[in-house]
Amino acid sequence: MLNRLFLAAAFAVGLFAQTADVKTAEQAYKNIIELKGTPADQLMPTMQYISVSLGVQCDTCHVAGKFEADDKRAKKTAREMIAMTMAINKNSFRGQTSVTCYSCHRGSERPMGIPPVQETDAAPKPAEAPAAGPRPTPPTADSVIENYISALGGADAMKKVTTRVGKGSITAMGQEMPIEVYTKAPNMRITVTHMGPRESYTAFDGKAGWMGSSGRPASDMSPAESLASSLDSEFYLALRMKEIFPQLRAGRPDKIGDRDVISLNGSRQGQPPVRFFFDANTNLLVRIVRYSDTPVGRMPTQIDYSDYREVNGVKTPFRWTLSRPNGRFTIQLTEVKANVPIEDSRFAKPAQ
Numbered sequence: 001m002l003n004r005l006f007l008a009a010a011f012a013v014g015l016f017a018q019t020a021d022v023k024t025a026e027q028a029y030k031n032i033i034e035l036k037g038t039p040a041d042q043l044m045p046t047m048q049y050i051s052v053s054l055g056v057q058c059d060t061c062h063v064a065g066k067f068e069a070d071d072k073r074a075k076k077t078a079r080e081m082i083a084m085t086m087a088i089n090k091n092s093f094r095g096q097t098s099v100t101c102y103s104c105h106r107g108s109e110r111p112m113g114i115p116p117v118q119e120t121d122a123a124p125k126p127a128e129a130p131a132a133g134p135r136p137t138p139p140t141a142d143s144v145i146e147n148y149i150s151a152l153g154g155a156d157a158m159k160k161v162t163t164r165v166g167k168g169s170i171t172a173m174g175q176e177m178p179i180e181v182y183t184k185a186p187n188m189r190i191t192v193t194h195m196g197p198r199e200s201y202t203a204f205d206g207k208a209g210w211m212g213s214s215g216r217p218a219s220d221m222s223p224a225e226s227l228a229s230s231l232d233s234e235f236y237l238a239l240r241m242k243e244i245f246p247q248l249r250a251g252r253p254d255k256i257g258d259r260d261v262i263s264l265n266g267s268r269q270g271q272p273p274v275r276f277f278f279d280a281n282t283n284l285l286v287r288i289v290r291y292s293d294t295p296v297g298r299m300p301t302q303i304d305y306s307d308y309r310e311v312n313g314v315k316t317p318f319r320w321t322l323s324r325p326n327g328r329f330t331i332q333l334t335e336v337k338a339n340v341p342i343e344d345s346r347f348a349k350p351a352q
Contacts, residue, residue: 030068100297
C-alpha cells in the first residue's frame, strides 16, 4: 500500500507522472469492472477522488500488492456506488456528473443519513440581510485584465523580460528542499527539486508536459495534466488571457479571508472552467482555481500567489502554494533573475 506520507511527497515533487497512453483502463489494469472504457491515465485520478471524498486510504478497498483482488467487501461496495452515481447522473442529470461520491460522503467513509439534533437552547442566528441600496456594477472582464497588466508594470515592461530563473525552496509535509524554477517566453517552464543526491523534474516544453527524476526515465504527463501545466507555463498570461479563454466574464465581488477580491471565470471549449481572483486593492492575481474531470467527479487545484516583488520593472510572485484535495506544497523563492540566457533544450524531455 502507498501510505499517506509517500503519496504526499510524491505529489509534491512530481514523482507520480502519468503516461499519455491511449489504452483504456481494462487494457492497462486487471479486473476493471465499472470503469471500463475509461482512459487508463484517468484511473489514478479517479482513485484519488474516491479516496479524498471518503477520507480513506488505498487499503480500505485494496489488498496490498494485489490491487486487482476482490477479497475486500469495501471494493465491491465501491463498485456498486460508482454504478449508482453514474445511473443517477444518466437518468436525472442528462449524463452530467452532478452527483458524486463527495455529494454524500463529504470526507467520511459512512455518509450521514440523519440530521443532527439541536444541541443548544440559543436561538439560531438569522442570516445577514443584504446591504440596502443598489448593487455596485461589476467590472468588465476587459477592465479587470487591463488593471492587472498595469499592476504588473505594464505591457511594455513585461515584453522586455523573456526569461526568469528563480531559486528557493519547496515545502511539503513539513519537509523543505531546495528548488530552481526556469521559465522562458512564450510558454516553457521547468522546476528542479533537489532531494539529496537526486533531482526531480516537472516541465512543459512549449507543447507538452513531462516529469522525471535522476536515474529514472522521464514520462509524459497525461493530456489533462499537460493542459494544466501549459497554463502554469504561460510567461505572458496577463497579455494572453483573452486569447486563451474565448469566454471571460467577471464574477460577483468575493473575499479570500479578509481580502476583497474580483474574480474572472474563463471558459474554453471542451475544458473545465478556470477561475481567477485579483486583489481588489492592488489588482494583482492572488489565486487561480482550475479543475480536472474524472469519471466520478471534478478535482480542483488551487494556486495562491503572494510576496510580489519587482524584477526588471515587473511585479513577480516569489511565493505560491498549490493545493489539491490530496496534498499541497509551497514554493518560496529567495531570488529571481530576469533575461538570463536559457537554451530551449533545457526544457526538453531527456532521451530514454
